[in-house]
Amino acid sequence: MSKRSELEKQGYKTYENDEIEVFWNPTVCQHAAKCVQGNGDVFNTQRRPWIDVSKASAKEIAAVIDQCPSGALQYEIKNPVVIEFQESCCRSAALKDGKVIGKCEYRPSGPSWMITHTIVNPEFGGQGIAKRLVEKIIEEARAGKIRIIPFCPYARKMMAGKEEYKDVLE
Numbered sequence: 001m002s003k004r005s006e007l008e009k010q011g012y013k014t015y016e017n018d019e020i021e022v023f024w025n026p027t028v029c030q031h032a033a034k035c036v037q038g039n040g041d042v043f044n045t046q047r048r049p050w051i052d053v054s055k056a057s058a059k060e061i062a063a064v065i066d067q068c069p070s071g072a073l074q075y076e077i078k079n080p081v082v083i084e085f086q087e088s089c090c091r092s093a094a095l096k097d098g099k100v101i102g103k104c105e106y107r108p109s110g111p112s113w114m115i116t117h118t119i120v121n122p123e124f125g126g127q128g129i130a131k132r133l134v135e136k137i138i139e140e141a142r143a144g145k146i147r148i149i150p151f152c153p154y155a156r157k158m159m160a161g162k163e164e165y166k167d168v169l170e
């Protein structure tokens with residue numbers, strides 16, 4: 001059973017757009033107003049319907065709902081962007097509905113991997129996908145005890161001076 005059917009059975013109402021389903025149950029709500037304070041454009045008790053999911057990105061809405069103390073608000077991201085490591089293509093790829101919408105490429109260079117290029121379709125900008133793509137390469141490199149040379153300017157900026165990447169930086 002989908003999360004939506006499960007929650008609707010429990011009395012939750014659904015508000016949705018192409019990116020996100022938001023569920024709210026008035027009988028669970030403690031009126032702590034974290035939602036209204038978090039984003040008054042999306043959550044406005046003076047308006048009907050009081051939840052308008054067109055007023056912010058799915059990511060922003062999800063971040064506010066994560067603060068709801070009661071569980072009255074819940075959400076499900078539709079068709080999330082999936083990050084895959086594709087070793088045969090020497091890259092990580094971001095897939096949405098099975099289509100590649102971003103990639104981070106590397107070139108084996110001796111015992112290291114040189115990250116050469118990171119790109120995300122501008123339509124999907126601002127969602128942290130480029131960072132996830134680079135992190136996927138780092139994760140695989142780390143698992144194989146391989147060092148990273150961040151030649152790509154984005155990866156270089158992302159990794160420079162960061163404690164959490166020191167162990168893989170060449």
Ligand code: SF4
Pocket residue numbers: 028029030031032033034035036067068069070071072073
């Ligand atoms: S944050 Fe959750 S508990 Fe608080 S008012 Fe909003 S829905 Fe209700």
